[in-house]
Amino acid sequence: MTGHTSGHEYDAIVVGGGHNGLTNAAYLAKAGLRTLVLEENDLVGGAAITEELMPGFSFTTFSYALSLLRPEIIHELDLVKHGFLPLMMPSSFHPTGDGDYLLFGDDHAQNLQEVRRHSPRDADAYERYHRDLDRVCQAIRPLFDHAPPDVFSKDPEDEVDVKWLMDHLGGIDRKTMHDVVRLLTGSAADWLDDYFEHEAIKGYHASSSIIGSKVGPMSPGSGLVLLFHKMGEHDGHLGSWAFHKGGNGGFTQVLARAARAYGAEIRLGAQVSSVLTDGGRAVGVVLEDGTEFRARTVVSALDPRRTFLDLVDPRELPLDLVDNIRRMKFRGVSAKVNFALDGLPVFPALPDTVDHYGGFLNIGPTIEYVERAFDAAKYGWYSERPFIDAAIQSVVDPDMAPPGKHVMSCFVQYAPYELRGSDWETERESFGDKAQAVLESHFPGFGDLVLHREVVTPVDIETRTGLTEGNIFAGEFLAPQMYFFRPAPGWSRYATPIDGYYQCGSGTHPGGCVIGAPGKLASQRVLRDLSR
Amino acid sequence: MIRTTPFHERLSELNSQHLYTHWQGQLSPLRYTHAPKHEYFAVRNSVGVFDTSPLYKYAVTGPDAERLLAGSLVRDIRTCRPGRAHYTAWCDDRGFLMHDGVVFRHSADEFLLTAGRPALSWFQELATGLRVRLDDVSDDYGMLAVQGPRSRAVLASLMPEAEALAYFDHVPAKVADASITLSRTGYTGDLGFELMVAADDATAVLDAVLEAGRPHSIRPFGEEALMTLRIEAGLPLVDVEWHDARLTLSDADCVTPPELGLGWMLRGVRDGSRRFVGSEAIRRELVDGTSRWATTGIVVDPHDWDRLYREADLFPPKSEHPLPYESMLYHHEGVDDDRTEAGYCTSFVYSPVLQRHIGIARVRPDLAATGTDLRLELAVNHHNTTVRVTTTPMPFFDPERKKA
Numbered sequence A: 001m002t003g004h005t006s007g008h009e010y011d012a013i014v015v016g017g018g019h020n021g022l023t024n025a026a027y028l029a030k031a032g033l034r035t036l037v038l039e040e041n042d043l044v045g046g047a048a049i050t051e052e053l054m055p056g057f058s059f060t061t062f063s064y065a066l067s068l069l070r071p072e073i074i075h076e077l078d079l080v081k082h083g084f085l086p087l088m089m090p091s092s093f094h095p096t097g098d099g100d101y102l103l104f105g106d107d108h109a110q111n112l113q114e115v116r117r118h119s120p121r122d123a124d125a126y127e128r129y130h131r132d133l134d135r136v137c138q139a140i141r142p143l144f145d146h147a148p149p150d151v152f153s154k155d156p157e158d159e160v161d162v163k164w165l166m167d168h169l170g171g172i173d174r175k176t177m178h179d180v181v182r183l184l185t186g187s188a189a190d191w192l193d194d195y196f197e198h199e200a201i202k203g204y205h206a207s208s209s210i211i212g213s214k215v216g217p218m219s220p221g222s223g224l225v226l227l228f229h230k231m232g233e234h235d236g237h238l239g240s241w242a243f244h245k246g247g248n249g250g251f252t253q254v255l256a257r258a259a260r261a262y263g264a265e266i267r268l269g270a271q272v273s274s275v276l277t278d279g280g281r282a283v284g285v286v287l288e289d290g291t292e293f294r295a296r297t298v299v300s301a302l303d304p305r306r307t308f309l310d311l312v313d314p315r316e317l318p319l320d321l322v323d324n325i326r327r328m329k330f331r332g333v334s335a336k337v338n339f340a341l342d343g344l345p346v347f348p349a350l351p352d353t354v355d356h357y358g359g360f361l362n363i364g365p366t367i368e369y370v371e372r373a374f375d376a377a378k379y380g381w382y383s384e385r386p387f388i389d390a391a392i393q394s395v396v397d398p399d400m401a402p403p404g405k406h407v408m409s410c411f412v413q414y415a416p417y418e419l420r421g422s423d424w425e426t427e428r429e430s431f432g433d434k435a436q437a438v439l440e441s442h443f444p445g446f447g448d449l450v451l452h453r454e455v456v457t458p459v460d461i462e463t464r465t466g467l468t469e470g471n472i473f474a475g476e477f478l479a480p481q482m483y484f485f486r487p488a489p490g491w492s493r494y495a496t497p498i499d500g501y502y503q504c505g506s507g508t509h510p511g512g513c514v515i516g517a518p519g520k521l522a523s524q525r526v527l528r529d530l531s532r
Numbered sequence B: 001m002i003r004t005t006p007f008h009e010r011l012s013e014l015n016s017q018h019l020y021t022h023w024q025g026q027l028s029p030l031r032y033t034h035a036p037k038h039e040y041f042a043v044r045n046s047v048g049v050f051d052t053s054p055l056y057k058y059a060v061t062g063p064d065a066e067r068l069l070a071g072s073l074v075r076d077i078r079t080c081r082p083g084r085a086h087y088t089a090w091c092d093d094r095g096f097l098m099h100d101g102v103v104f105r106h107s108a109d110e111f112l113l114t115a116g117r118p119a120l121s122w123f124q125e126l127a128t129g130l131r132v133r134l135d136d137v138s139d140d141y142g143m144l145a146v147q148g149p150r151s152r153a154v155l156a157s158l159m160p161e162a163e164a165l166a167y168f169d170h171v172p173a174k175v176a177d178a179s180i181t182l183s184r185t186g187y188t189g190d191l192g193f194e195l196m197v198a199a200d201d202a203t204a205v206l207d208a209v210l211e212a213g214r215p216h217s218i219r220p221f222g223e224e225a226l227m228t229l230r231i232e233a234g235l236p237l238v239d240v241e242w243h244d245a246r247l248t249l250s251d252a253d254c255v256t257p258p259e260l261g262l263g264w265m266l267r268g269v270r271d272g273s274r275r276f277v278g279s280e281a282i283r284r285e286l287v288d289g290t291s292r293w294a295t296t297g298i299v300v301d302p303h304d305w306d307r308l309y310r311e312a313d314l315f316p317p318k319s320e321h322p323l324p325y326e327s328m329l330y331h332h333e334g335v336d337d338d339r340t341e342a343g344y345c346t347s348f349v350y351s352p353v354l355q356r357h358i359g360i361a362r363v364r365p366d367l368a369a370t371g372t373d374l375r376l377e378l379a380v381n382h383h384n385t386t387v388r389v390t391t392t393p394m395p396f397f398d399p400e401r402k403k404a
Helices: A019-030 A071-076 A108-118 A120-144 A156-170 A174-185 A188-193 A199-209 A222-230 A247-261 A304-310 A319-327 A367-378 A424-442 A458-465 A517-530 B008-013 B036-045 B065-070 B120-126 B151-156 B199-216 B223-232 B279-288 B302-311
Strands: A012-015 A035-038 A050-054 A057-060 A086-088 A092-095 A101-104 A242-244 A265-267 A272-278 A281-287 A292-294 A297-300 A334-341 A360-363 A387-391 A406-413 A450-456 A501-503 B019-023 B026-031 B048-051 B056-061 B085-091 B097-107 B110-115 B133-136 B141-147 B170-175 B178-183 B192-198 B294-300 B327-332 B339-351 B356-363 B373-380 B383-392
Touching: A012 A019, A012 A281, A019 A035, A019 A071, A019 A247, A019 A297, A019 A517, A050 A247, A050 A334, A050 A450, A057 A247, A057 A334, A057 A406, A057 A450, A071 A517, A071 B302, A086 B036, A092 A199, A101 A108, A101 A199, A108 A120, A108 A199, A120 A156, A120 A174, A120 A199, A120 A222, A174 A188, A174 A222, A188 A199, A188 A222, A188 A367, A199 A222, A199 A367, A242 A247, A247 A265, A281 A297, A297 A517, A304 A319, A334 A424, A334 A458, A360 A424, A367 A387, A367 A406, A387 A424, A406 A424, A424 A450, A424 A458, A501 A517, B008 B199, B026 B036, B026 B223, B036 B048, B036 B223, B048 B199, B056 B065, B056 B120, B065 B110, B120 B133, B141 B151, B141 B199, B151 B192, B151 B199, B170 B199, B178 B199, B192 B199, B223 B339, B223 B356, B294 B302, B294 B373, B302 B356, B302 B373, B302 B383, B327 B356, B339 B373, B356 B383
Parallel strands: A012 A035, A012 A297, A035 A265, A092 A360, A297 A501
Antiparallel strands: A050 A057, A086 A242, A092 A101, A272 A281, A281 A292, A334 A406, A334 A450, A360 A387, A387 A406, B019 B026, B048 B141, B056 B110, B056 B133, B085 B097, B097 B110, B141 B192, B170 B178, B178 B192, B294 B356, B294 B383, B327 B339, B327 B373, B339 B356, B373 B383
16 A cells, blocks of 8 residues: 555554543643544544433443543643533442342441441441551552553663562551452452441442453452452542543543643544554554554554554564463453433332432342342353443433433443354343343333433444453453553553554553553653653 | 521421531521532532522612712722622721622612621711611521522523523512512622522522422532632632621731732722722722732642652542631742741632632732742641642632623
8 A cells, every 4th residue: 555644744643532542642742742643433532432312312322430530640631621520429329129228428427327227237347348448549559550560571670660569569568468469369249248247238349349340249350340440539539430521421522622732633533454564663554544644653542452463463473462462351241221211210218319319320239139140141141130330420410411301321231242142233122121121120110211222232332442342441350461461461561562552542551441541651651762 | 596597498308417507697508418519519510509598688778878888888889780789898997808798789779788797887887977778688588599500591491581681780580479689699600690589488489499490400509518619719708718807806817908809899999089988098008019918829739739648648638628727828939948938828628620729818919920839838647748839810710601
């Protein structure tokens, strides 16, 4: 293909306009690089988009809430100036399956009373639990916010980083270190058993242990997923979540405005076919339509499969890397079922209030309920009674729906990417019916409120966002796929074996969620290499 | 005996917390729910209602009403046409501030003045010999603030007058068959209105507003949310930013209008063409440049804030509840330890919409220029330290919709 490159010269090209690609581009542009973002869809945001599927109803098609975003990024990219507005989620609601509920809010003492209403014994356990978890988060936060040291390198500079890591780990007290290991290797169920006796209280805390992952709360590894979600913070509250104004698509629009304000150019509908290399170094990219763009730095915000196996010729890469990426586990198990509603659902025990709809509605009463929902996924089928993490965002942000109407985002598990004996096109509405039946059982009359239903299967996630097998984290949160193994041993520091070619997606450290850290850390790596 | 406002009966039904302050002897909710920050976001993102009835309300009427107010208010009431309102203040004869308030002009000789503290005798003494009548009508009316980006849509569905009402204009209107005064005023720095309603009609009017607001997620907000909002709006509060000059023992607790950032009210003072109580002292202050302080916003460097706490193994607090005390400001001239007092911060809070800690401060006038680096004193792990702040203009938060 002959290139027509005039006017297509940049310092850096970012492939993929998801939130990490935009973050990366904003930092590179801020540092003075002529930066181009190439996004395949007609809308930036990747898996963090908001779409108006019905007039006046804004759907968060995929990602739907904010917590993990590193607070430094808000300030360093001046996001408030561009419209950053995280809205408080004032409550968290957990039906206990027997008509009763757990309702948590912003008042710690009231939360203790709510726990005590179900189990007097669990009230002070609730305080101890959060203190212990906070200490774990404090201990590993520095690891979260720095590129993983290269423990395999003998370079003196890398050895300094390794020493920093070892010194830091050495400073963690015995109990906290033990808790870290128990969470990173064990199951959420075991961890929660050490604190709580009440099944619904355990169920409530276990919900974040399975998000996006092919594990049940009883599986070893679910502790890691729980811990990862607890690493977020909102306005100084660890593990706290917010709805961005206009949904997570509202947030990525903010990022796009910031990136543009720093001088980045964003091209939509630009599907990159491959990265151009010359003598083992990246020199640009070529689009599906043959258009070429030239730059000394190319950053892939796509997941590791696409970064290493699609965008470049794997034959240019070391065999062990290719092998590791091929073996990397994706296995999406999550789906979305989004509703436009004619009014608010009614929870029979709370008929006259809306205050329980201010945040997540956690439909997975007990660990056993969620574990049984997981069982089906092990054998290639979706849950008969799925776990649902729902959010009626229009309660907190009325601009998401016409007055009096509502949008409801439902994150539904388990929905394995590969179905045994059928496919997702066939099962789409049947799966949607299962999710809706669960909602109907907790909110009688729910079905009468439904104006529109959108079922987003794992295949849809893959097709529309490019996330392999619909895995929302661009690679599962398994211990062998985290930290200096993410995405592969030896390649966790955002560079690749091809000079000038970098990775900044959620498949790199620290990982998925709307977090921005991979985009930021990768930009630091790029800028450091360029300054040498 | 603590009193209740005309809206209390209905609003207390919506209050799940039963936490009240005694605002000028009347019950005033601190918050309605467990989450005052959610009430705050009602104002910043949808619509909230606040019961501001405990304000004192004085009817000022008669042929000399304008003359009385022109001679006693800092801002020139003669420029306020009927149908307009002025945010204003009044001083003692040393030019020290007593109170602030809003004056509504209903006609050539009819005014209504609101005040945070009682002030009837002060105005009565100044009215001696004038053809003016002063009535305390505080108990005759309830005042309901309806604030937030959706306030106009909610109120316009009840009364067409809300649609085009300009900032600080007011107009008679009818809600639920009750006559009210609708004004484009408030204490939140956002798009907002206030409804002045006869006490007997208060419940009916409130019900109509709540019903109209339901599809817009309307909710009542309490004093905690109001404090965050008013600091973001850069609005001073009596007994926080200053004290009534007639009640203080020390001039250090008093401020003049220029010192409080109210210099914009002072048209005609410097050249002596306008006279009111305290104007001569203020004129000398302006001419001689003797202001002790300048009021400015300060904004905390978020990296420095986080660093201070993280280095102490603490989680950096970001509280939307204002500090209940003043904090000193320092200026570092040259070397780090060489610090001099630069002023003090009277209100300090984390702003959720700005994602920054902000403060209303008074600093030495030579340090008030926008962008001046100062240090704010605070204690971390029970040791005094300082955090980097920068002076910035107020309001901190000033959306276009406020005046649009």
